[in-house]
Amino acid sequence: MFSPARSGGSMPFFYDETNIEWPADDSEPPPPRPDQFVYMTVAEYWGEPAGTHAPARFSLSPLSAEEAAPVQGQRSGILARLFGWESAEATSKRIDAGMRRSMLLQRQRTQQLFLTMVPALRSLGVRRAYCRYDGGNDEGFSWLDHFETDFGERIDVDPLVKRLHDMGIHDTLRATGFKDDLKGGSADQKIAEIKRFACSRLIDEWSWVLLGSYGAGEYSMYGAFTVDLAECTVSDDSSAQPIVKHITIAS
Numbered sequence: 001m002f003s004p005a006r007s008g009g010s011m012p013f014f015y016d017e018t019n020i021e022w023p024a025d026d027s028e029p030p031p032p033r034p035d036q037f038v039y040m041t042v043a044e045y046w047g048e049p050a051g052t053h054a055p056a057r058f059s060l061s062p063l064s065a066e067e068a069a070p071v072q073g074q075r076s077g078i079l080a081r082l083f084g085w086e087s088a089e090a091t092s093k094r095i096d097a098g099m100r101r102s103m104l105l106q107r108q109r110t111q112q113l114f115l116t117m118v119p120a121l122r123s124l125g126v127r128r129a130y131c132r133y134d135g136g137n138d139e140g141f142s143w144l145d146h147f148e149t150d151f152g153e154r155i156d157v158d159p160l161v162k163r164l165h166d167m168g169i170h171d172t173l174r175a176t177g178f179k180d181d182l183k184g185g186s187a188d189q190k191i192a193e194i195k196r197f198a199c200s201r202l203i204d205e206w207s208w209v210l211l212g213s214y215g216a217g218e219y220s221m222y223g224a225f226t227v228d229l230a231e232c233t234v235s236d237d238s239s240a241q242p243i244v245k246h247i248t249i250a251s
Contacts, residue, residue: 057209062115125149129147131206134221170194
């Protein structure tokens, strides 16, 4: 189920597929038109009183010692698990601790990505990122539309990524927890990996800040959002154009 970030942001434009009338010949129904998509704010989705909601936010502060501490869980021997000697309560605690460790690790990696990439992009004159997303059913996708300066001018991605390479961002990422995700090699290979982090992975993390998990449910959806790198905010665009990559919308 779609799960928007409760702290801010909005629902996307979405089209409910549960009441689609399928053709009698069992052929595929026509794709939805843009005017069949509905936009809902967080207040409407949660049944709250209408009002202004602040944008979703991300932080550039390191995690606290408590947040960064490893999650401890009850451990059981391999034989106890293998032969079913482990109690149901112990199994539940072990699984819960494992899930919390996984979530904490993901949060730590996300925060480290923000701490590494956002200041670097700022230093090169990037003020905002305009991003798009779409999906539905089992999948959700996000991608960069463009970066822009403080004056609203668009920034060419390739020269920007080259400058990130020249300032050593590849080595910084490897040194701060992303060694397994960056193989490196030639300059061209490093530049391609930096581009993936700056123009794909970072966008995915910002979409999670705004939307939470998305893409599960009987609907199609699309939208766009603006990231302010100076204010560390992510704001959904209630006037987003129906520009999509992974779903089909009738023209």
